[in-house]
Amino acid sequence: MSIFNFLLPKKKSANLAKERLQIIISHERTNNTAPDFLPQLKKELIAVIAKYMPLQEDQINIQMHRQDNHSTIEMNFVVPNADE
Amino acid sequence: MAHVIVVTSGKGGVGKTTTSAAISTGLALCGFKTVVIDFDVGLRNLDLIMGCERRVVYDFINVINKEATVKQALIKDKRCDQLFILPASQTRDKDALTTEGVKEIIDELKQEFDYIVCDSPAGIEKGAMMAMYFADSAIIVTNPEVSSVRDSDRILGILNSKSHRATLGQDSIKEHLLITRYSEARVKKGEMLSVQDIQDILAIPLLGIIPESQDVLSASNAGVPVTLFDESEAGMAYRRAIAKFIGEDKTPESFLKKQKRGLFKRMFGIGEETAR
Numbered sequence: 067m068s069i070f071n072f073l074l075p076k077k078k079s080a081n082l083a084k085e086r087l088q089i090i091i092s093h094e095r096t097n098n099t100a101p102d103f104l105p106q107l108k109k110e111l112i113a114v115i116a117k118y119m120p121l122q123e124d125q126i127n128i129q130m131h132r133q134d135n136h137s138t139i140e141m142n143f144v145v146p147n148a149d150e
Numbered sequence: 151m152a153h154v155i156v157v158t159s160g161k162g163g164v165g166k167t168t169t170s171a172a173i174s175t176g177l178a179l180c181g182f183k184t185v186v187i188d189f190d191v192g193l194r195n196l197d198l199i200m201g202c203e204r205r206v207v208y209d210f211i212n213v214i215n216k217e218a219t220v221k222q223a224l225i226k227d228k229r230c231d232q233l234f235i236l237p238a239s240q241t242r243d244k245d246a247l248t249t250e251g252v253k254e255i256i257d258e259l260k261q262e263f264d265y266i267v268c269d270s271p272a273g274i275e276k277g278a279m280m281a282m283y284f285a286d287s288a289i290i291v292t293n294p295e296v297s298s299v300r301d302s303d304r305i306l307g308i309l310n311s312k313s314h315r316a317t318l319g320q321d322s323i324k325e326h327l328l329i330t331r332y333s334e335a336r337v338k339k340g341e342m343l344s345v346q347d348i349q350d351i352l353a354i355p356l357l358g359i360i361p362e363s364q365d366v367l368s369a370s371n372a373g374v375p376v377t378l379f380d381e382s383e384a385g386m387a388y389r390r391a392i393a394k395f396i397g398e399d400k401t402p403e404s405f406l407k408k409q410k411r412g413l414f415k416r417m418f419g420i421g422e423e424t425a426r
Contacts, residue, residue, distance in 0.1 A: 078340030083296050084347045091303050091351060 096132075104130060111141065119146060152260035156285035156323075158309075160301030162272030164293045165330040168366055168376065170269035172176065172385075173289065175375035176392035178233035180401055182264040187236040189281035190271035191246060192196045194238035200227065202235055211239035214251035217327050220258050227313040229378065234263075256284050274308060280340040282316050287324040287395075289357060293331045299351055302327075304363045306352065313392025326357035328391060358391025360384050 108128045115126060126143040157170045167190075174186035188196035197203040202225045208218035213236075220236075227233035237248065269284050270281035277395075282288065288309055292302045309323050310316055316323075329345060334340040337379060352389060363384035369376040377392070380387035386406075393401040 080238065080337070080340050080343050080347065083343050084351070087296055087299055087343075087351050091300060094300075095302070 101130075107139075115143065121146070152263055153254060153265050154283040154285050155265060155287045155289060156270055157267060157289045157291060157292040158270040158278065158282055158305055159298065160272070160274065160278075160305040161293075161298045164291050164298050165360070166272070166291050167196050167199050167269055167367070168370065169289065169291050169328060169330065169360075169388075170196060170267055171375040172377045172388040173392060173395075174225075174228060174265070174267040175233060176389055177265045177396070178227070178230040178407075179269070179377065180392065180396060180405060181232065181394070183232045183262065183266065184265040184283070185234040185236060185259055185263045186267040186269060187281075188238035188269050189247070189277050190269065191238045191242055191244045191277055192240065193271065194240050196235065196269050197225075197237045198373060199370055200235050200375065202237075202269050203373070205238045209237045209239040210255070211242045211246045213255055214246065214248065220255060221377040225370065228317070229374075244271070244275060244280075247276055249283065252280050253284065274304070276317045278305075279308075279312065282309055282323075283312075285309075285313060285315075287326065289326045289328050290347060290352070290354065291328050291330055292352070294329060294333075294337070294345075294348060296343075299343065299348055302352055306354065325354040326395065327352060328357045328360065330360040331362045332359050357394055358387055360387045360391070390400045413424075 111128060112123055112126050115121060116123075121143060126141065127143045128139065131138045131140060155173070157166050157173065159166050167188075167418055170186055170188075177184040186196065186200070187210065188194050189210075190196070195208075197206055205225050208223040210223065212378065213217040213223045223236055225235040225237065227235065228233045236259075256266060268281040268285065272278040282305075290305060292298050292300050306325060313323055315321065327349065329348060332345070333342055337344045345356065349356060361383050363376075363382060365379050365382035365384050366376055369379060369382075370383075376382060376385045377388045389406055393406055
C-alpha cells in the first residue's frame with residue numbers, strides 16, 4: 067500500500083535514471099542497428115518459402131543477431147510432411 | 151596528416167559549441183594549426199562564442215557555392231595566431247550543405263591545417279550528418295542526464311553506420327566521451343548519474359569531465375573560449391582533456407599549469423567568483 071512507502075528505503079534518483087537508460091538503450095540498439103533492407107528481405111524470403119510449402123507468414127521466424135564484427139540472420143520454420 | 155574531429159551530441163544545449171571553441175583554442179595553444187568550422191547553418195553561434203561575430207564577411211555556404219574562396223572566409227583569431235574560424239551561414243538552411251561541397255573544403259583545409267574541428271548542430275539531420283561524415287575522431291559531449299545519454303548512444307550508432315569511414319569499411323571513427331556540466335556533489339548525494347554510470351551505458355573511452363561552472367557563462371558573455379581562463383576549473387578541465395587527446399608528450403609544459411591572473415581576466419574582469 068502506498069501509504070507505507072515511507073517505510074521502504076528511498077531509491078536514489080541516479081540509480082533509477084541508470085536502470086531506465088539501460089533498458090531503453092538496449093531495446094533501441096537492437097532496433098536501430100538493423101539494416102534498412104531487413105523488412106523487405108524478410109518479406110521476400112517468406113514469399114519464396116510459401117511458394118513451395120503451405121506455410122503461413124506467422125509460421126516463419128526470421129531474426130537478425132549482431133555479434134562483434136559480423137551479424138547473422140536466423141530463419142526458423144517447421145517443414146510440413148508432404149503426405150499430410 | 152590533418153586530423154578531422156567532430157564535436158557532436160545529438161541533444162541540443164549540452165555544450166557542443168562551448169566545447170568546439172575550447173578544444174580548438176587549446177589545440178592552437180599547443181602549437182597546432184587549427185580551424186574550427188560551424189556546421190549549424192541558419193543558427194550560427196560559434197562566432198559569438200569565439201568573439202568574432204563582427205568580423206564575419208563570407209561563410210561556409212559562400213565557399214561551397216564558390217562565391218568566395220576558403221582563404222577569404224577564414225577568420226584569424228586575435229588571441230591565438232594558429233587558430234582560424236570558418237563561420238556558418240546565418241541566412242541559408244542546412245540543405246545548402248552538400249557532400250561534395252563539404253568534401254572539397256575539408257580536403258583543401260587538410261593541406262594547411264593540423265586539426266579541423268567540426269562543430270555539429272543538434273539533431274540527426276543534414277547539418278549533423280555533414281559535420282560527422284568526414285571525421286577521423288568524434289568527441290561525444292554528454293550531460294549526466296537521461297535524455298543526453300540516450301541521444302549520445304543514438305549518435306554513436308549513426309557514427310558507426312553512416313559516416314564516410316563506415317560506408318567505406320575503413321577503421322571506425324575514434325570515439326571520445328566528454329562529460330560536461332558535472333557536479334561531484336550531486337553525484338555523491340545520488341542525485342546525478344556518475345561518470346561510471348555513463349561509461350557503463352555508452353562504453354566508450356573517457357576524454358574528460360568538465361565540471362558545472364559559472365565561468366562557462368562568463369566566457370560566452372565575453373566571447374572568450376573558456377580554455378583561456380587560466381584559473382577556471384572548467385578551463386583547466388578542458389586543458390586536461392586536450393592534453394589527453396594529443397598525448398602528454400606533445401603538450402607544452404606550461405599548458406597544464408594554473409597561472410596567475412591571466413590577460414583575459416585582467417581585460418574583462420571575469421571568472422573571479424569561481425569556487426575552488
